[in-house]
Amino acid sequence: MTLMSLFQYDFMRRAFIVAIALGIVVPCIGVIVVLKRLSMIGDALAHTSLAGVAGGLLVNINPVLGAGITCIGAAFTIEWIRKKLPQYAEMSTAIVLSAGVGLAGVLSGFIQNATSFNAFLFGSIVAISNAELIAVVAIALLVLILFFLMYQELFYIALDERSATLSGVPINTVNFIFTLLTAVTVAIAARTVGALIVSSMMVLPVACSLQIAKSYRQTVWFSVLFGLSFTLIGLTISFYAALRPGGAIVLTGVCCLLLVFNLKKMVCR
Template sequence: MSILQYGFMQRAFIVGILLAMITPCIGITIVLKRMSMIGDALSHASLAGVALGLLLGINPVLGAGATCIVAALGIEAIRKKIPRYSEMAISVVMSAGIGLAGVLSGFVQNSANFNSFLFGSIVSISTGEMAGVCIISVAVLVTLMLFYRELFYMGFDENAARISGVPVRQINFMFTILTALTVSVASRTVGALIVSSMLVVPIACGMQMGKSYKNTLIGAICVAVLTTIAGLVLSYYVGIKPGGTIVLLEVVIFLILVIFKTIIRKGH
């Protein structure tokens, strides 16, 4: 019997592969800007949005998206105020997200609904949620293609990019919104506690495989897609959580690549 004969698994594979393609596209700029923990801050903010959505009786994903956007813009605003300590902005927003999520979750009556966002529930994605992931994925991929060179420059040096004529403020704003939306939909599918790993670990793998920006991104996407497919297959047949399985597979691949690279270096 084929794993893809079930509608819920078809949706899981479509959503999983799309997220595996876009998270490295977002992640590579985050890593280069030394903001690897931004995924953690936004995912905790998304939990506050989920709780707020459940309390107000609206779609929790919409609540997560709204709070993620507010949190992402907050990080960007604080980062501009204290550029020398920009990583502090992430800690401040993450603390606010954790505190708000902790307080609001105490008022949520259906705790099972809230808990499903902690570790994700990719196999229970609805057609509407899949459509949302498709729209955001197209937006991220189109943005990457249109502003590939600008994001490349900004990732390494924002000041140099600004001097060379790159509209840094506008692209930062657009990138911030796309990051927030990506984290909010990924929180629903792979889990708020796991999404930051999917933004960073594939990039770490890509850096072990490629020396250039382009090769690093391609390697990261390949790792993310392969581990997503393997994670979903394992979760179906073994009965384990897909989100955690995907991230553990990515970490295993990273360790293998590091060991392999170390052996080759010593051999030379």
């Protein structure tokens, strides 16, 4: 197989568009999420959205819409718990995660036709429908625009909410918009490419970036750079080595993180 055969297939071209969109956008959200000590939020929301899929199938509304609604609900619940327990912010994701999985388990028990549930449970970056492609690109553009409009505000909030309030940042509004963006991104991306890619893309590029970046601006740029290279390299490897793309992308990220750790050690010596 030559290099060109990679782009010869429609499904691979779609996969690369989605990989570029998510590789840029998810790490942007990831930077703020990590600084807010909510690294597990991607996982928590993705699992909670399963309850939305099950609920949607039960009451006969579009399961993806159901997933979106529960995701938004779960994201605001996480925010609410986080404010109640500010010292233990990460606990809020664990609580919502278990509540979501529990609810999904109970609700899926009522679904007669198990195969239709399975069809909505899993997504894959190499099997993207037209509607999914449009949804992913649209949400990516929306997130990018809002992220750069609120660039400074988000930075203040992520570091220290109290001093952000003092410097006149409308933290409730910014938090509200950011929570909404996170929820919608996870809901769509998890259905499209699978929860694994979403939750790992929130954390792994940021972890690499934090090793080498010297400022907030650098952290954001390096995160996007790392995120983009993980998805693109992982997808390419999965094509040539006949691997499952989700796992290949995540493992690329993990290998890169290990590499960055070691390089940093060598340079510091």
